[in-house]
Amino acid sequence: MLQIEDLQVKLGDKEILKHIDLEIHPGETHILFGPNGSGKTSLLMTIMGYPQYRVTGGKISFKGEDLTHMPVDERAKLGIGMSYQRPPTIHGVKTKQMVQICGKGGVNAEALAAKVNFSEFLERDINAGFSGGEIKRSELLQLMAQDADLLLFDEPESGVDLENISLIGNTISELLQRDFKVNSQKTQKERHKERTRMGFIITHTGFILDYVTVDKGQVLYDGVLTCTTHPREIFKCISEVGYEECVRCAI
């Protein structure tokens, strides 16, 4: 379980997350809506452990361990993985090498890459000149290799062309054990019950909901979690009245 209690975070001198409370139980996936600049990326980066996001109050724990001051690599080892919105380019480090790093050498990079239509990028420097959609596929490929228990997705559908959106959506669904394959050994109910992975998906547009089922939706507005309810309801509300309405709930 991921548990966030009264989390307050500063970036530089700016307070960007204010008194956040959040719980994601094993097998659950949550979706986070919010306008640009509301602090969504900051929340994920804080969970991942980026030191520039200074925790000034509250606590984050995962699997019963206090993460609040744990370095990034230890969080990764504990089972947290992230798909970035804007990952950095590292010259001389090939995509294939990244996949192997994620999989600790125990994965077949070629086979995984084929699944997300990314084979011809394996020999390229990671993120060097990748388009928006290519970055998403590269990030998913790394997550596929990593085998994390809590998967954080930062706007996985933004900048992705129509051709690839279902590929991305379905891959996320599979990663979160939310796909509905027919399995001769197990019923869908059993599969649902055995679902262990946790997901936290940031979306600005909500389009990802067409591909991935989620249990809970939240809205982040100006660093404050303003509502927690059924994801489709949030989506409909935002579609019809816009994020401007959120300000009234945030007070």
Next chain:
Amino acid sequence: MRDLNEKALEAKEKKAPIGPDIDLDAYESEAVAHEYVEDLRVLSEADKKRMILAGVDTEEKDRSGTFIQKDTVVVHAHSKQEGLEVIPIKDALKKHDWVQDYYWKLVAVDADKYTARAQLDLHNGYVIRALAGSEVIYPVQACMYLEKEGLSQNVHNIIVAEEGSELHIITGCATAAHLRRGLHVGISEFYVKKDAKLSFTMIHHWAEEMMVRARSVGVVEEGGLFLNNYICMRPVKSVQMYPTTHLVGKGAVARFYSLLVGSPVSEMDVGGRIFLKEPDTRAEIISRAITNGGNIIARGDLIGEVPGIKAHLECRGLILKGGAIHAIPELQGKVDGVEMSHEAAVGKIAQEEILYLMSRGLGEDEATATIVRGFLSVDIPGLPPQLKAEIDRAVEQSDKDMM
């Protein structure tokens, strides 16, 4: 010869325009006795170990010939392949008239006190030549080895790739494990004839108080290709070199790559200069410099003299643990219709890159090492796999030491 000596004498005290000045008298120069060996296996294990660090394999696996000079004398020189000549330069000057056509024809004997020294007190060096049309499949290896403390080793090398030939050379410069202080003065002249291809990979594996002054000039004729790689990742007190190449035939190409790691005591001033003198010539200079506390000056100078040339310069520096990197990229377009560009960047490792790798499960040190290795891994098209392997090995060794 008398002419050369006269000129050299005049330049005896002439300081080089760049690089710290060296007092040549502070080094010995008398001949050191070492026996010639027919069979490389008889070399001591200690020597072999040092040589292999500089890419020189005494088993001669995948090598087409070997030249080894220890201190002042040549201890081995032979070619295993037809169409390839590997000769000590002193023998070559005595026996072969053609060598005179190349000796001091590109490097000026009176350029500075170091060129003068190489003329007035030449120890030896090599002439390596691939005959017209021959293809030397495996690299030739040459080793300049220093064993005697406080010695100034003065060498002159001539490399000729005759018309239509293909030649690959790896030169390793190394010091015995115990050696601390010494000076290496090396003159090199490269001739890449019409449609010939020459790759020259130099790996330096010196000692903490070594001074190195190299003077090299090359000329590439029509359709020729000259690949010049320089790798220096070990401590050295001072290296200064600014190899120059002239592209004098239509379509000639030169590419320089250098990988430098500066340790706390090191002063490195390394550059490359390429003159593009004919249409359709191409030049590229790529350098990667990392400092762990040393000072590195990375120079590059491209001179486009006629329309229709293309040249690019790329200079990247990484400051890891103190020290300084000064990148000096220069472009000189002398006419309309030249296409020349450069990029230079000096900085420290981006924290964002380290964290990205850490979020994939690497520890901070591993993440840093991965980035450093990536930084140093430049693709060198046209380099034979054996030489690529030697460069990779040098990189691996160096980041083991760095971390």
